[in-house]
Amino acid sequence: MERGGATRPAVRGPGRPLLATVPLPTPPALPALLPTVFTRAFPASLPAVLVTVLMAAGCGPSGRAGAPAPSLPPSPAPSPSATAPKDVCARIVAHWAREVLDGTAYGDYQSMGLSNGQYDILRDAVTAARPVRERQGTAAAHDVIVRHVGEACAARHRAGGPDEGAWR
Numbered sequence: 001m002e003r004g005g006a007t008r009p010a011v012r013g014p015g016r017p018l019l020a021t022v023p024l025p026t027p028p029a030l031p032a033l034l035p036t037v038f039t040r041a042f043p044a045s046l047p048a049v050l051v052t053v054l055m056a057a058g059c060g061p062s063g064r065a066g067a068p069a070p071s072l073p074p075s076p077a078p079s080p081s082a083t084a085p086k087d088v089c090a091r092i093v094a095h096w097a098r099e100v101l102d103g104t105a106y107g108d109y110q111s112m113g114l115s116n117g118q119y120d121i122l123r124d125a126v127t128a129a130r131p132v133r134e135r136q137g138t139a140a141a142h143d144v145i146v147r148h149v150g151e152a153c154a155a156r157h158r159a160g161g162p163d164e165g166a167w168r
């Protein structure tokens with residue numbers, strides 16, 4: 001046995017016995033390294049580390065005695081009012097009606113995120129806008145869509161919401 005004293009079995013190969021041993025190197029002892037680490041770096045950095053940790057944890061000095069405690073930041077301004085349902089309806093339906101008129105929409109009303117009643121408004125608006133597009137162009141047809149959809153969504157929500165069932 002050589003240095004370290006530990007052995008392991010050798011890999012069996014041609015001409016090697018099955019139980020042959022090969023010496024393993026011994027790593028340096030951990031207790032021998034610890035004094036070196038602690039005497040050089042640890043004592044010098046310990047106070048700085050402790051102060052940093054305590055300050056980060058809020059354990060620092062509390063200020064002058066009798067000083068008022070810091071107040072909470074002012075509350076944020078109230079959020080703006082929600083968009084009216086008729087305006088949401090008009091914006092969404094007009095968008096998809098323009099897409100259908102231009103031939104870039106695909107899918108059905110559910111994939112567009114519309115209700116059945118909103119899709120009815122869309123179809124009526126596109127039907128009204130097609131002849132205008134043929135005579136006056138796409139911009140005029142888009143104006144017809146915006147006007148038609150705005151009026152239909154306002155009428156639909158005039159009483160506070162659709163009245164023919166929640167799905168409409």
